[in-house]
Amino acid sequence: MTLHPNLDQLNPEQLRALAAQLIQRVETMDKQITHHKSVNEKLAHEIALLKRFKFAKRSEQLSPDQASLLDDLIDTDIAAIEAELEALQPAPVEAKVRQQPKRAPLPPQFPRTLIHHEPDNSHCQCGCALKRIGEDASEKLDYTPGVFTVERHIRGKWACEQCETLIQAPVPAHVIDKGVPTAGLLAHIMVAKFADHLPLYRQEKIFGRAGLPIARSTLAQWVGQTGVQLQPLVEALREAVLAQRVVHADETPVQMLAPGEKKTHRAYVWAYCTTPFSALKAVVYDFSPSRAGEHARNFLGTWNGKLVCDGFAGYKAGFEGGITEIGCMAHARRKFFDLHVANKSQLAEQALHSIGGLYEVERKAKEMSDEDRWRLRQEMAIPIAEKLHEWMLAQRELVPEGSATAKALDYSLKRWVALTRYLNDGAVPIDNNRVENTIRPWALGRSNWLFAGSLRSGKRAAAIMSLIQSARMNGHDPFAYLKDVLTRLPTQRASAIDQLLPHQWAQGS
Incomplete structure (x- = not known):
């Protein structure tokens, strides 16, 4: 609690300093209020548009499957925006009492895993032994591929008869605290949608065959809320x-x-x-x-x-x-490869042979340190590159302007400096193939x-x-990674968020 000084005991200079502090604090709070207001207005406008697009008449040019895909995406966006709006709201002074929505009970035929939450200490602060007087139970829906199971969280109620104190162990925090999905089910939905490319309407059918149809709108809300948490x-x-x-x-x-x-x-x-x-x-x-x-x-x-x-x-x-451009030798090679495939060009074949020599050096240097790789390039690759450049300049004088051969040569000659910068730095690769592989998904x-x-x-x-x-x-299984991350994320300190990154993650750590 901040103690307010007695203004009558302050001299004029102290009063002026106090007034300046108060003015600065008011200005800071005004800026924060203005920022939050603008963000709220922006998100509220966006969610209103999405709702209008969802419930307004659709274009007849969309097929039913396409329309259902759009519904899923809009529901997901709305859930994400609502999660962001909720995060922006200040903590209420008093918890609002609101009626909990009625949720249909989970099917009784699903196997139950009982998880008990009891206090660490069975004695009250006054020293008396606590007496178990009852329990609260809540259920969350879990999923392993092809099988639904239910986690039944049982929280024992312990009371002290002497001082009438009631103690219950808290339920661990979840990504979606008031929902039924566990981290395992959310991880499965995410991997199925974003790694296995299964739209939510297909997942809905798969879950239905497993015994529990989950509405696409519900799946979309889970995806939106989880996406916000992972950001x-x-x-x-x-x-x-x-x-x-x-x-x-x-x-x-x-x-x-x-x-x-x-x-x-x-x-x-x-x-x-x-x-x-x-x-x-x-x-x-x-x-x-x-x-x-x-x-x-x-x-x-x-x-x-x-x-x-x-x-x-x-x-x-x-x-x-200020960024340094590094060219892609694979793109240069592709121009000559296409030329050779099209008309069996001997010029293209010779260019491919020389570029192949550069790649042979890279195969030898693959497992080397950056310093050793640089030395090998200086010794073996630079002579090949210099001869290739001289040969390209000579050939360019001989081929007609605008021909396919001229275009293949021009591509490399105009980018020659960028294409050969890798030779002077052992940490730089010869081409851009690495990122092209990551585009394939x-x-x-x-x-x-x-x-x-x-x-x-x-x-x-x-x-x-x-x-x-x-x-x-x-080398991680995406499902195992996301399940563990979504389990730990709600209680992970912001300063330690790096521990959950894929390159630092270790299962069970």
Whole structure:
């Protein structure tokens, strides 16, 4: 409690200092109130739009399956926004008494796992022995692949007859405290949706066959609430990736449906991952409504390391701002490979042979330290690269302008400095293949979920897939990882959130 000084005992200088402190405190609180008000208004407006899009008349051009997918995404977005709004609300002075919603009992045929919660000490503070006078029981729905089980949490009631004190052990915190799903069920839904690419309407049918149909709207709410809870972990993963001095980057198109419109438009997923030579194994995805270079600049922020990428112009502004461009030799090789496949070009075959020599050096240097890799490149790769460059310049003078061969040569010659920067740094890879492999799950998913329902749902998918794919890169089973993380997350200190990142996670730790 703050003790207020007696104003009559303060001199004028102390009064002025106190007044200045109070004014500063009021200004700070005004700023906080204004910020929270603006965030609340923004989220309230967004949730109103989503509800209007959900309940208004739909376009007849959407098939029933597409419409159900959109409903799932809107329900998920609404649940996520409501979770964010709830987190912004200040803690009430007095708990509001509100009627608990009636929930249908879980099917009695499901196996029950009894989990008892009892006080650590069976004696009251007054010294008397406590007497067990009853218990409270609540049930949460768990899931292992193909089998539902029910965790029955039994909280014994212990009372002291002398001082009439009642004691109960608390139930461990859950990601969704007032819901029925356990961390295991939520992890299964997340992995099925974002790793196995099963839309929620398919999961609804699978759960129905297992004995308990769970409404898609309920599944969508669970996904939205869980995505909000996992966001701090994704932010920490992004910081870990951007702490590296060499990062891969690539992007791929994804169709996004703007609610209320009759067609999809092209959005993009950007992938940023660590190199094969880094001790950190991680990838972070960023979903954006377009391919504009500003999205890459916003993600990278003040980072100014070495960026391994293709020749996309969207990264150019970053290079002008201090980021070092590292070209992709695989893209250069692909131009000559396509040329050779098309017309059996002997020139393309010779280029492929020389580039193959550079890759042979990389195979020898794969398991070396950065320093030894740099030495081997200096000794073996630089002579090959210099001869290849001289040969390309000579051949370019001989081929006609605008021909396919000229275009293949121009691609490498215009990017030659960026393509060969890897030779002078053993920590830099020769190509961008690492990140292209991390893009593949999105390509597989496109044929299953068809489109992203909104910018928010796309960003949520990018965040959760960042954790799932990073877990895979570190050799973890995504289900085991997410189940453990969702179990520990509600009680994990914010300062120790890094312990739950895939590259630091150890099961059961």
